[in-house]
Structures are given as C-alpha cells and as structure tokens.
Amino acid sequence: MSALPRAALPGRLQRAPEGFLQPAQIREVAAGRRGFLRSAFAAAAGLRLAGAARAQPPGEEVILRPQPWATSLGQPVAAFPYGQPSKYEKNLMRRESPGLTRVSAASVAFSPLQGMFGIITASGLHFERHHQGWEDIDPSKHRLMVNGLVKQETVFTMDELMRLPSVSRIHFIECGANTGMEWGNVAVPTVQYTHGMLSCSEFTGVRLIDVLDHLGYDRKKGRYVLAEGGDGSGMTRTIPMELVESGEVLLAYGMNGEMLRPENGYPLRLVVPGVQGVSWVKWLRRIEVGDMPYATKDETVHYVDLMPNGQLRQYTSIQEAKSVITTPSGGQMLLDKGFYNVSGIAWSGRGKIKRVDVSSDGGRNWRSARLETPVLSKALTRFNIGWVWDGAPAILQSRAMDETGYVQPKINQLRAVRGTRSIYHNNAIQSWQVAQSGEVSNVQAY
Amino acid sequence: MSRLTEFLHGGLRVCASGCTALLFSVAPPAHAASENVAQVGDWKGIGRAATPAEVRAWDIDVRPDFKGLPKGAGTVARGQEIWESKCATCHGVFGEATHVFTPIAGGVHSEDLKAGHTASLLKPTEARTTVMKLSHVSTLWDYINRAMPWNAPRSLSIDEVYAVTAYVLNLGSVLPDDFTLSNENVAEVQARLPNRDGMTMDHGMWSVKGKPDVRNVACMKGCAVDVKVASVLPEAARPAHGNLADQNRTIGPVRGVVTAAQVAGTAPAVPSQGVAMLQLANKGACLSCHQIETKVVGPAFREVAAKYKGDPKAFATLIAKVKNGGQGIWGAIPMPPAQSLSDEEIGKLVRWVLDGTPQ
Numbered sequence: 158m159s160a161l162p163r164a165a166l167p168g169r170l171q172r173a174p175e176g177f178l179q180p181a182q183i184r185e186v187a188a189g190r191r192g193f194l195r196s197a198f199a200a201a202a203g204l205r206l207a208g209a210a211r212a213q214p215p216g217e218e219v220i221l222r223p224q225p226w227a228t229s230l231g232q233p234v235a236a237f238p239y240g241q242p243s244k245y246e247k248n249l250m251r252r253e254s255p256g257l258t259r260v261s262a263a264s265v266a267f268s269p270l271q272g273m274f275g276i277i278t279a280s281g282l283h284f285e286r287h288h289q290g291w292e293d294i295d296p297s298k299h300r301l302m303v304n305g306l307v308k309q310e311t312v313f314t315m316d317e318l319m320r321l322p323s324v325s326r327i328h329f330i331e332c333g334a335n336t337g338m339e340w341g342n343v344a345v346p347t348v349q350y351t352h353g354m355l356s357c358s359e360f361t362g363v364r365l366i367d368v369l370d371h372l373g374y375d376r377k378k379g380r381y382v383l384a385e386g387g388d389g390s391g392m393t394r395t396i397p398m399e400l401v402e403s404g405e406v407l408l409a410y411g412m413n414g415e416m417l418r419p420e421n422g423y424p425l426r427l428v429v430p431g432v433q434g435v436s437w438v439k440w441l442r443r444i445e446v447g448d449m450p451y452a453t454k455d456e457t458v459h460y461v462d463l464m465p466n467g468q469l470r471q472y473t474s475i476q477e478a479k480s481v482i483t484t485p486s487g488g489q490m491l492l493d494k495g496f497y498n499v500s501g502i503a504w505s506g507r508g509k510i511k512r513v514d515v516s517s518d519g520g521r522n523w524r525s526a527r528l529e530t531p532v533l534s535k536a537l538t539r540f541n542i543g544w545v546w547d548g549a550p551a552i553l554q555s556r557a558m559d560e561t562g563y564v565q566p567k568i569n570q571l572r573a574v575r576g577t578r579s580i581y582h583n584n585a586i587q588s589w590q591v592a593q594s595g596e597v598s599n600v601q602a603y
Numbered sequence: 604m605s606r607l608t609e610f611l612h613g614g615l616r617v618c619a620s621g622c623t624a625l626l627f628s629v630a631p632p633a634h635a636a637s638e639n640v641a642q643v644g645d646w647k648g649i650g651r652a653a654t655p656a657e658v659r660a661w662d663i664d665v666r667p668d669f670k671g672l673p674k675g676a677g678t679v680a681r682g683q684e685i686w687e688s689k690c691a692t693c694h695g696v697f698g699e700a701t702h703v704f705t706p707i708a709g710g711v712h713s714e715d716l717k718a719g720h721t722a723s724l725l726k727p728t729e730a731r732t733t734v735m736k737l738s739h740v741s742t743l744w745d746y747i748n749r750a751m752p753w754n755a756p757r758s759l760s761i762d763e764v765y766a767v768t769a770y771v772l773n774l775g776s777v778l779p780d781d782f783t784l785s786n787e788n789v790a791e792v793q794a795r796l797p798n799r800d801g802m803t804m805d806h807g808m809w810s811v812k813g814k815p816d817v818r819n820v821a822c823m824k825g826c827a828v829d830v831k832v833a834s835v836l837p838e839a840a841r842p843a844h845g846n847l848a849d850q851n852r853t854i855g856p857v858r859g860v861v862t863a864a865q866v867a868g869t870a871p872a873v874p875s876q877g878v879a880m881l882q883l884a885n886k887g888a889c890l891s892c893h894q895i896e897t898k899v900v901g902p903a904f905r906e907v908a909a910k911y912k913g914d915p916k917a918f919a920t921l922i923a924k925v926k927n928g929g930q931g932i933w934g935a936i937p938m939p940p941a942q943s944l945s946d947e948e949i950g951k952l953v954r955w956v957l958d959g960t961p962q
C-alpha cells in the first residue's frame with residue numbers, strides 16, 4: 158500500500174480511501190488479486206497493512222463504528238432553498254472540450270453522460286451551445302412577435318403565452334455536431350465528449366400550430382417558418398411548415414417542472430422534436446411565416462454537410478437513429494471481472510426506438526437489450542443488458558433500430574456515402590474497447 | 604359558428620379546397636377569436652396587433668431573394684476602415700485569423716467565380732473559410748447586420764453593413780478594390796459568388812418524409828467476421844481532457860481512469876510544486892484557457908513569464924489582473940475574473956507562472 162502514488166494524483170489527497178481506487182490497486186484487482194478488495198475496509202480504518210500476516214477484523218468499520226451522520230443532528234429544511242447535488246457528485250459536471258472552440262462564449266459544454274441515469278437530463282447538466290454567450294432575460298420584458306404570412310401580425314407577452322393551452326412532452330435535443338469530432342478518427346476520450354451534446358427533458362409550452370391557426374396563417378404559401386432569437390446572435394433557422402403542422406413544434410417555457418434555465422433559452426425557446434438543436438432557437442423573440450427558406454448563416458455556412466464531391470448538403474436537420482453505451486464507457490475502468498449491467502441510451506429523430514442490440518465482440522454477435530419504459534417518440538430511451546466480463550479484451554457496441562426500421566449504421570458505412578470531412582450528423586455505432594487491465598477506451602472498430 | 608372562425612380555431616385541421624381562399628378574402632375580426640370555442644378555446648384579448656414600427660424594428664432578416672434588404676450602399680474602401688477598426692482584432696487584418704473563430708476569407712480562386720463551385724472545398728488540407736462556403740450574399744449581409752461585431756451586435760449602420768460586407772467579399776477575392784455594394788447591384792454580386800451553386804437539397808434529412816442515405820442491417824449472429832480496430836485514441840489526446848478520474852463518480856461499477864498523474868512507482872511522496880500548481884490552476888479553471896507551452900485562448904504561461912521577466916511590478920499587476928479579469932494585453936479576448944480561488948492561491952499561481960512554471 159505504501160508504494161501507491163497517492164500524492165501524485167491531483168485532488169486526491171483528502172479523499173477517503175474506500176471511495177476510490179488508486180491505479181495500482183485497480184491493477185491488482187484486474188490481475189485477479191481480489192483479496193485486496195476484502196482488505197480495503199481495513200485501509201479505511203487507517204490501518205497500515207504491513208506485509209501478509211494479520212488477523213481478520215470482525216467486520217467493516219462503517220458498520221461496526223457509529224458514523225457521524227448517524228450520531229448527530231442533520232441540517233434543517235431549506236438549508237439550500239434551491240437544492241444542490243451531494244458534494245460527492247462534483248465530478249459530474251458540464252465540461253468544454255479543450256481545443257474544440259476558441260472562445261467559451263461561442264462554444265459547447267458537454268453533458269456528463271458517463272454518470273447519468275434514465276432518460277431525463279438534470280437541468281443543471283443540460284448541454285450548452287451558445288453562439289454569442291447566454292443572457293438571463295427579464296421575462297416581463299420578453300415579447301414574441303409573429304409576423305409574415307398571417308392575417309394579423311401579433312405580439313405576445315409571457316403572461317399571454319402562459320395563459321394559452323399548454324402541453325408537456327419529453328423529447329431529446331441533440332446538436333447536429335454531436336460526435337462530429339469523430340468523423341475522421343477517434344479524437345476524444347469519453348462519452349461526455351463523444352456524445353454529450355445531447356440532453357432530454359420534459360418541455361412545457363404552447364403548440365406553435367395553435368398560435369398560427371389562431372392568427373390565420375396562409376396555409377398555401379406559408380410553407381416555412383423563420384425562428385429568431387432575442388440574444389446578440391439573433392440566431393435564425395428555417396423550420397418547414399410540415400413539421401409545425403404535425404403539432405409537435407412547441408413554444409416552450411417549462412423544462413423539467415421549472416422554467417427553462419437561462420442557458421437553455423429562458424424565458425422562451427422553440428422545441429422542434431427530432432431536429433438538431435440549432436433549430437430549437439433560444440430566447441425566442443420572433444416567428445415569421447414565409448414562402449421560401451431563409452438561408453441564414455447557421456444553415457448556409459454552418460450546419461451544412463460537406464460531401465465527397467464538394468457539394469454542401471443544406472438544411473440537413475433530422476437526427477437519424479443513434480445509440481451509445483454510457484456505462485461502461487471510454488475513460489472508465491472496470492473494477493473487477495464478473496457481472497456488469499451494460500447501460501446506455503438510444504434515440505431517433507423519426508419516432509420511437511424499436512430495439513437496441515448490444516455486442517461485446519466488436520459486432521460479430523449481438524443480443525437485444527431490455528428497453529426501459531417509457532419508450533417515447535423522439536425522446537431518449539434507456540436500455541440495459543447484463544454482461545459477464547471474463548477479463549479478456551472485448552469491444553462493446555450498441556446498435557439502435559427505430560420504428561421506421563432504420564438501423565444505426567457503422568462509421569465505415571457512413572463514410573462510404575458522406576466521406577470523412579463532414580462535421581455534422583455522425584450517428585455511427587460507438588465502439589468501446591475493454592482492455593485486460595479493465596480500462597475502457599474509445600476506438601473505431603468494424 | 605362560421606366556417607372562418609371554425610377554421611381559425613383549429614377545428615378543421617385539414618381544410619377543404621377553397622378554404623384558404625375564403626379565409627383570405629374575408630376581412631378578419633381585429634382578433635381572430637369568437638364567441639364559439641371549438642377545441643382551442645376563446646383566445647380573445649390574448650395577444651395584440653404588432654405596430655408597423657415594431658415589425659420594422661424586429662423583422663430584420665434578409666432572404667436569398669433579397670426580401671428585407673434595406674436600401675443603402677457602401678464602398679470596399681469604407682469597409683476596410685470599419686474592418687480594421689471593428690473586426691480585425693478577432694478576425695485578423697485579412698480575415699485569416701484563427702484565435703477567435705475560423706478564417707473568414709481565403710481559399711477562393713478566380714475560376715471559382717465562373718464555376719459557381721469553390722474548388723478548394725475538395726482539398727482535405729484547406730481550412731474551410733466563410734467565403735469558400737457562402738452561397739448567398741444575403742446570408743453574409745444579414746449575419747453581419749444582426750450579429751457583428753460579436754461584442755457589440757446591431758451597432759453598425761445600414762451603409763456600414765454594406766461597406767463591410769463588400770470588404771469581406773473583397774478580402775475573399777470576389778469583389779474588386781473599387782467596388783460599391785448597394786441594394787441595386789447586390790443581385791449581380793450574387794451571380795459572382797464562388798460557391799453559389801455549391802449547395803444541394805438532395806438528401807432526406809429535412810422533410811419528415813425524407814429517406815435516410817445510409818443503411819445498415821440488424822444482423823445478429825456471425826456478422827462481421829473480421830473485426831478490425833481502425834482507429835484508437837491518440838496517446839496525446841488521453842490527458843488532453845484533464846484527469847478522467849475526476850470526471851467520473853467515485854462509487855459504482857467503474858472509476859475514471861487516472862490520466863493526469865505520473866507513472867506509479869516513480870511518483871514522489873509529496874506532489875511536486877508543478878503538480879500542486881497544476882491542481883490549483885485546474886481548480887481555478889485556468890487550464891480551460893491556458894497551457895504551459897502553447898497558446899490556447901489565453902497566452903501560454905511560458906509566454907507570460909517571458910514577457911514580464913525582470914519586471915518588479917508584474918507580480919502585483921498580474922494578481923490584480925487574474926482576480927478582476929481584463930483584456931487588451933494579449934489581444935481582444937477578455938479573461939474572466941478568477942473564481943473559486945483565494946487571494947493567497949492566486950498569488951501562488953502568479954508567482955509560479957512568473958517563475959517559468961517549474962515542475
């Protein structure tokens with residue numbers, strides 16, 4: 158034990174030894190010396206193990222000795238009027254990917270998918286993508302203007318929008334550039350950076366079609382909607398009217414039971430289920446009904462997909478079916494051989510997830526995973542499947558199929574059609590290689 | 604209930620033919636609501652008519668057919684003045700800079716103006732500049748008008764937007780030095796854009812009825828017989844995202860891999876000054892913008908040490924700078940005020956930076 162390089166580990170000095178394992182300890186476990194784990198509680202008591210011979214203690218200190226939390230008075234209610242995660246959870250936070258963008262007001266903070274459960278993203282961990290920083294807009298000064306091909310160009314206050322009939326729906330939002338760093342080669346170590354421009358929330362708001370119907374939009378000519386943000390970037394994107402007419406597009410103010418967070422567009426954002434995040438315009442101030450697409454900056458020089466023949470695909474918006482295993486995933490270490498619950502998420506911009514298959518041999522053989530309910534259209538679906546790790550190298554993959562029958566492709570299949578220089582819409586099967594040491598790393602295997 | 608009000612209230616989702624004509628031939632009530640509530644309800648009094656001045660103030664978008672483009676004009680020469688005083692700090696004098704954003708100009712050749720396709724988009728090594736990809740002048744005009752300069756959007760006049768748009772296209776080898784861009788000749792400029800024919804809508808990812816372009820099959824047994832690992836994480840990228848052990852839960856079936864420590868066995872018992880300072884810098888989020896050797900968002904710590912070598916005032920000045928944030932010494936990008944560090948910790952970090960970041 159004394160040889161362990163504790164001191165070299167940033168931020169590690171103060172932590173209780175039972176809470177984590179040092180690299181050398183992990184190696185011992187991986188090498189099959191599991192006896193080490195049994196002695197870990199002795200270490201927890203602060204005992205130094207001097208060599209081999211020592212008596213078995215009567216049990217674990219945490220059980221035998223009354224702990225402070227069981228022998229003291231706890232905190233009062235509303236000690237934090239707005240609750241916080243446990244201090245032991247601070248490792249899981251939104252993070253930027255160094256070198257991806259140049260300035261953090263035109264950047265991305267990725268969600269820590271490696272530690273998340275179920276399908277709902279905690280609002281504080283929702284990914285962020287801003288083009289011109291975020292603002293916290295005074296909701297009493299926020300207005301929504303609807304203009305263009307409507308009978309009456311109209312202004313709404315938040316008071317008014319929040320009086321209208323509301324719906325609440327669970328949907329994923331994924332940036333079109335999610336997994337974009339991996340088009341050419343493996344570039345980043347963990348699922349936070351490969352897939353973390355993805356979140357899923359319950360959104361509450363008014364159906365845009367109801368508002369347009371109320372204002373009498375021109376159904377024949379008004380085949381496009383321009384959504385515009387009220388921030389400095391004035392983000393603008395064109396939404397085809399057929400999507401709005403499906404009744405799915407929302408003027409949303411609620412997210413997971415509270416108002417939207419400022420980083421996510423407080424007090425009003427567009428929700429466009431199945432479509433990439435950039436169209437979910439935040440701080441929404443204006444909807445214009447028009448008769449042609451608008452070719453805005455973020456649908457002409459960005460969010461266009463460069464094809465091998467040099468043409469740029471414009472208005473690519475719908476997120477095809479995709480999935481990823483989040484536990485275990487890149488940058489993690491399996492602590493021992495034996496049983497693991499392989500868990501991940503699947504989603505499709507075209508509807509419900511029908512099936513998710515998981516392989517542990519790099520795609521030779523597959524087993525269908527258990528889908529957790531609810532399985533909702535254009536929402537994350539959680540899948541789980543048991544796996545016994547025998548200590549040999551393995552490659553874990555998941556493959557989603559949606560209700561249209563579309564099967565998530567392999568990266569080589571995507572590249573065969575779209576080349577390697579695209580940035581957006583990489584929905585390839587993700588491979589995680591498990592080494593004999595238990596270390597899981599990001600690879601591309603097919 | 605009239606057909607009109609029924610229509611307006613969404614009672615008829617799919618209109619019989621002639622319905623639109625009816626709707627637009629009948630003068631509507633001031634608010635399209637009525638006594639009779641179908642599904643949606645009576646929304647009378649909710650929302651008010653936008654005034655013409657309000658619509659003018661907010662409806663600023665310019666479409667590819669130039670609908671929305673206000674009258675005005677600006678010369679390349681005037682655009683250069685604006686560019687050099689208001690844009691070049693971030694985008695570079697020639698629109699070439701990469702420290703804030705991708706390059707704006709470059710990569711366009713005279714043949715492209717004839718072809719309508721930018722040839723260098725096919726070159727894998729070439730950075731994709733804005734002008735290389737641009738297929739509509741309206742896009743550029745609209746974006747500069749709505750969002751630039753980045754730190755002071757909507758501060759340019761209409762004529763200034765024309766001028767600086769002209770200058771960006773001049774930098775991008777599209778317009779000559781003596782050009783005046785105006786609402787009158789903008790369509791001619793559109794016809795010169797290098798990548799005007801470079802967009803395609805031939806894909807299934809916009810329409811809900813669109814067909815995916817890539818297909819896999821859900822084979823279950825004995826599928827890919829010869830699995831190859833085609834790409835692995837480069838060794839250098841492993842620590843580039845910080846210590847992964849600190850990005851994973853400390854309970855549960857797995858732990859994060861330690862990527863920021865020295866090799867086991869060779870590690871000293873006490874963290875070296877370098878490791879301790881890096882921990883501190885990490886805690887203060889400095890490392891998201893600074894590295895020791897290379898410039899990221901902020902200057903490399905070695906550059907800072909070199910700049911202030913022998914300057915007795917540097918210690919105090921830099922402590923204040925890190926504490927309060929600031930810009931202008933190394934460029935236009937501001938440093939935010941340090942958070943989550945005590946004054947003492949900031950002092951230690953600045954000392955260490957000035958000492959040349961010893962190990």
